[in-house]
Amino acid sequence: IAGITQAPTSQILAAGRRMTLRCTQDMRHNAMYWYRQDLGLGLRLIHYSNTAGTTGKGEVPDGYSVSRANTDDFPLTLASAVPSQTSVYFCASSDSPDPNTEAFFGQGTRLTVV
Amino acid sequence: GQNIDQPTEMTATEGAIVQINCTYQTSGFNGLFWYQQHAGEAPTFLSYNVLDGLEEKGRFSSFLSRSKGYSYLLLKELQMKDSASYLCAAMDSNYQLIWGAGTKLIIKP
Numbered sequence: 128i129a130g131i132t133q134a135p136t137s138q139i140l141a142a143g144r145r146m147t148l149r150c151t152q153d154m155r156h157n158a159m160y161w162y163r164q165d166l167g168l169g170l171r172l173i174h175y176s177n178t179a180g181t182t183g184k185g186e187v188p189d190g191y192s193v194s195r196a197n198t199d200d201f202p203l204t205l206a207s208a209v210p211s212q213t214s215v216y217f218c219a220s221s222d223s224p225d226p227n228t229e230a231f232f233g234q235g236t237r238l239t240v241v
Numbered sequence: 242g243q244n245i246d247q248p249t250e251m252t253a254t255e256g257a258i259v260q261i262n263c264t265y266q267t268s269g270f271n272g273l274f275w276y277q278q279h280a281g282e283a284p285t286f287l288s289y290n291v292l293d294g295l296e297e298k299g300r301f302s303s304f305l306s307r308s309k310g311y312s313y314l315l316l317k318e319l320q321m322k323d324s325a326s327y328l329c330a331a332m333d334s335n336y337q338l339i340w341g342a343g344t345k346l347i348i349k350p
Contacts, residue, residue, distance in 0.1 A: 167342055168342055169245060169330070169340030171340070172337060217283060226272045226291060227272060227291065230286065231286075
């Protein structure tokens, strides 16, 4: 089934540890995104990639890094996790970053930093 | 600054009609999206408006007024499965989506 897959689905992480959230899509979409979703707040963009080989910073990039070595994969790394990074993380992809382009979301990764 | 406002929670009755409002302020504007998100699940696309007016898609319709910075999502013939959060998002001049916190819609029998 075509779609976007995230792993793990949930994780409890000790503060100070390094963690990579994985995201893979098989729709050959050019654009990919990482969001965090916190209670009472809208989705906030962490990093994005408009095409393989390029990345950009979103609204809340500090403490996170991404890479886009190929079209399908867009991992998000927390270099040294802090409790404020406790959140639900969603990866999304779209055919292009242009308007009128539907974004498809993964099922999310629920991360708790303790 | 950029901002999206929508009600936190709404309650409606099965079979009825409900309108969820959204106001936005963005640096430039490239369209308004509505997404549905069931609890514990991923958001899924409902609609996109960039021109003023009403777009109808089955039981769901979305309206946009660019001059007022205002949109609404209209849900008709409500079903229990429509219980979800509805997310409004505006695309700014950099093609970035600015998201509202979502409106939790509770449907009662």
